[in-house]
Each structure stands twice: as structure tokens, then as C-alpha cells.
Amino acid sequence: MTVVRAPNSTSDALAFGAIAVVDDILQEGEDENSTLIGRCQGLVAEVGLDGSRETLQNFVFTDGKYNGSTLAVYGxxxxxxxxETLVIGGTGLFRMTKGxxxxxxxxxxxxxxxYEFDVYVWHMEMKDD
Known part of the structure; x- marks a missing residue:
């Protein structure tokens, strides 16, 4: 959903200067019947005249081993x-994560x-509080 658009911009939903909010599904595979494992929630901003975008998203896991954990992704x-984007942190089982x-x-x-995402992370196992 586009929430901000530059004045005099084109009708393109993500024209230069536009900012969109995303809340998309994360599934194990590309098939529509694949297991839902979470949501991809965040912001996308059209920052380059070449069509490049900045993204700041959280992969929020809602099922399986990582249920309740998140990965923060930026790029x-x-x-x-x-x-290629950076994994800049996480919560739950992904505390102290980078990748x-x-x-x-x-x-x-x-x-x-x-999109198909391959995620590579390094994290330190932390004791629960």
C-alpha cells in the first residue's frame, strides 16, 4: 500500500519518492498451498531515479521452530x-544475529x-531472561 507519493508523480504505485507499507506472507515454497511460516512486514521507499528501492523489513515467524522470532532485514x-540485503538483527531465537x-x-x-529468499545468519545462542 503506497502511503506517500511525490507531488506530480506518475500513476506508478512506487514512483520516485513513494513510500509503501508491506505486510506479505512468508511461505516455505512458491506454491500457494505451501506452509505459511510468517509475515514480511515493513517499508519500501523508491529512492533512485533508476527505480532502485530501499527496504526495511521484519521477517516475523508465526509457525514452527522459529515461532515468535523475527529477523530485521535492510537493503x-x-x-x-x-x-542482496543485510540481516541487521533479530528477536527470540535470532537474538544477536547478523547475516x-x-x-x-x-x-x-x-x-x-x-521472491525466493535464501537467508544466511550467524547468531550467538543466548540464555532466556
């Missing part, structure tokens, strides 16, 4: 290409975008 990408993600677009249409 810049162009939607139609492979993207990166590689996202590969599997499907991009006007109404649907599907």
Missing part, C-alpha cells in the same frame, strides 16, 4: 533483479510478486 534493490539474504524474483506481475 537496496531493483525489483527485477537478484537482490544476509539473497532474493531471487520468481514471478513479477502487476498484482503479484514472488
Amino acid at each position: 537496496k534493490h531493483v525489483s527485477a533483479t537478484k537482490m 544476509y539474504t539473497i532474493g531471487i524474483p520468481l514471478l513479477i506481475t502487476d498484482s503479484k510478486v514472488i
